Amino acid sequence: MSFKFEVLHADKNTPARVGKVITPHGEIDTPVFIPVGTKGAVKTLTPEELRVMGAQLILGNTYHLYLRPGHKVVKEAGGLHRFMHWDGPIITDSGGYQIFSLSPTLKVTDEGVKFRSIFDGSIHFLSPERVMEIQHALGADIIMVLDQCTPYPAEFDYIREAVLRTLNWAERCKKNHENPKQALFGIIQGGIHPSLRRLSAEKTLEIDFPGYGIGGFSVGEPHDLMFEVLEPTLSFIPFDKPRYLMGVGNPSSLLESIGLGIDMFDCALPTRVARNGAVFTTGGENKSPECQIYQGF
Numbered sequence: 186m187s188f189k190f191e192v193l194h195a196d197k198n199t200p201a202r203v204g205k206v207i208t209p210h211g212e213i214d215t216p217v218f219i220p221v222g223t224k225g226a227v228k229t230l231t232p233e234e235l236r237v238m239g240a241q242l243i244l245g246n247t248y249h250l251y252l253r254p255g256h257k258v259v260k261e262a263g264g265l266h267r268f269m270h271w272d273g274p275i276i277t278d279s280g281g282y283q284i285f286s287l288s289p290t291l292k293v294t295d296e297g298v299k300f301r302s303i304f305d306g307s308i309h310f311l312s313p314e315r316v317m318e319i320q321h322a323l324g325a326d327i328i329m330v331l332d333q334c335t336p337y338p339a340e341f342d343y344i345r346e347a348v349l350r351t352l353n354w355a356e357r358c359k360k361n362h363e364n365p366k367q368a369l370f371g372i373i374q375g376g377i378h379p380s381l382r383r384l385s386a387e388k389t390l391e392i393d394f395p396g397y398g399i400g401g402f403s404v405g406e407p408h409d410l411m412f413e414v415l416e417p418t419l420s421f422i423p424f425d426k427p428r429y430l431m432g433v434g435n436p437s438s439l440l441e442s443i444g445l446g447i448d449m450f451d452c453a454l455p456t457r458v459a460r461n462g463a464v465f466t467t468g469g470e471n472k473s474p475e476c477q478i479y480q481g482f
Contacts, residue, residue: 188326188368188395190427190448200419200446206427208274208326209366210266213241215427216443218434219276219451224249225259225269228456232271243271244451247319247329248280248287252302252309256322264324276327276451279316279358279372282334282400282432293333295350313357321364329398330358332372337405344376348385355392370429372398373422377406377414386421396427403433403452412441419446436465 189207196202206213220227220235223246227235235243245265250256262268265275284291284298291300297312311319313331320328331354333347351374362369371394375381389397399418402411415430422428427448433439434452442450458465 187366190396190425192425195424199444201444202446202448204427204448206274206448208368210272210274210326211241213274215448216439217241217449218439218455219244219449220456221246221451221453222269222271223453224253225265229460230456232269235271236273240273242274242276242327242449243269245269245275245277245323245325246280246283247277247316247323248283250277250323251280251311251319252304256319260322260324266324274327275325277320277323277325277329278431278451279320279329279331280311281329281332281372284311285334285336293350295353297331297354313354314361317358317361317363321367324364325367327368327370327396329370330355330372330394332374332398332400334401334404335374335376337377339376341378341381344374344378344381345384348374348381351385352388352392355389355394359392359394368395370394370396370398370427372400372431373418374401375414375418376401377410379414379417382414382418383421386418390421390423394426396429397422398429398431399447400431402430403438408438411438412445415442416445 187209192202192204194203204215219242220240222243259265259268284300287303288300291298297310299310301308316331332351335344335347355371371389371392373385373389375385429449430442430447432452433450434454439450
C-alpha cells in the first residue's frame with residue numbers, strides 16, 4: 186500500500202498516542218507538526234535547514250500554487266517534490282480556506298467557488314473535480330477534499346449548509362480521485378456546534394477516507410470553546426485513522442490537542458512569529474529582537 190497509518194503506543198490515561206504514517210516518500214512519526222510552504226517553500230528556510238530542524242512533512246498551498254506558477258508548470262517541472270527540492274512527504278490542502286479568507290468577492294454554489302485572484306484580479310472557478318485535477322498534477326503524498334470553511338461567528342443554518350455542501354464536495358472528490366499513490370483525506374466541518382460536527386463526522390466517515398482533517402477551528406473562536414467542541418468531535422473518528430487538526434499552531438494548543446489524540450497539525454504561525462523577531466518561551470512570547478535562544482514551550 187502507498188499509504189498506511191498505525192498507532193504504535195496509546196497512553197493509558199488520555200487519548201494521546203504515538204503513531205507512524207507511511208507514504209511513498211517516507212515515514213512520518215506522529216504527533217507531527219507540518220511547516221507551511223505556501224508557494225512551494227517555507228519562508229526563510231531551505232529544505233536542508235528544514236531537515237536539520239527535524240521537519241518530516243511539508244504543506245504546499247493548492248490555492249497559491251494553482252494561481253502562481255500554476256499546477257501545469259509544477260507538473261512539467263517534475264511534480265511538487267522536485268519543484269520544492271524536497272524528497273520527503275508532502276501534503277497539499279484543497280485551497281478552500283484560502284478562497285474564503287483571501288478573496289473578498291466570491292460566489293459559492295453547490296457546483297464550486299467562483300473567486301478573483303489576489304494577484305491580478307482575474308476570475309477563477311474551482312470545483313471538487315478541478316481541485317482533484319490540480320492536486321493530482323502537484324503530486325503530493327496526502328491531498329485534501331475541497332471544503333467550505335465557515336467564519337466565527339456565523340449563523341447555525343449557514344454552517345449547516347456549508348457542512349452539507351462539504352459532504353457533497355467530498356463525495357465528488359473521492360469519485361474523481363485517480364492516483365492510488367496519493368492518500369485523499371476527508372474534512373470535518375461544523376463550526377462550534379457539536380450537533381453539526383457530529384453530522385459532518387458521521388457522514389464523512391460513511392464516504393470512507395484513509396485519514397480525516399478537522400477544519401473550521403482557529404478562525405476567531407475562543408480558545409476554550411474550540412477544545413470544548415473538538416474533544417467530542419474526535420470521539421467519532423476511528424482509532425486507526427490519522428486525525429489532522431488544520432490551521433492550529435500555537436504551542437499550548439498543540440500540547441492540549443495531542444492530549445486529545447490529534448496526530449497532525451499545520452500552521453504558518455511559527456514561521457510568521459520568527460520572521461517578526463519573536464520566539465515562544467516558557468514564560469510566554471518574548472518580542473525582544475535581541476533574543477536569539479529558543480527556550481522551548
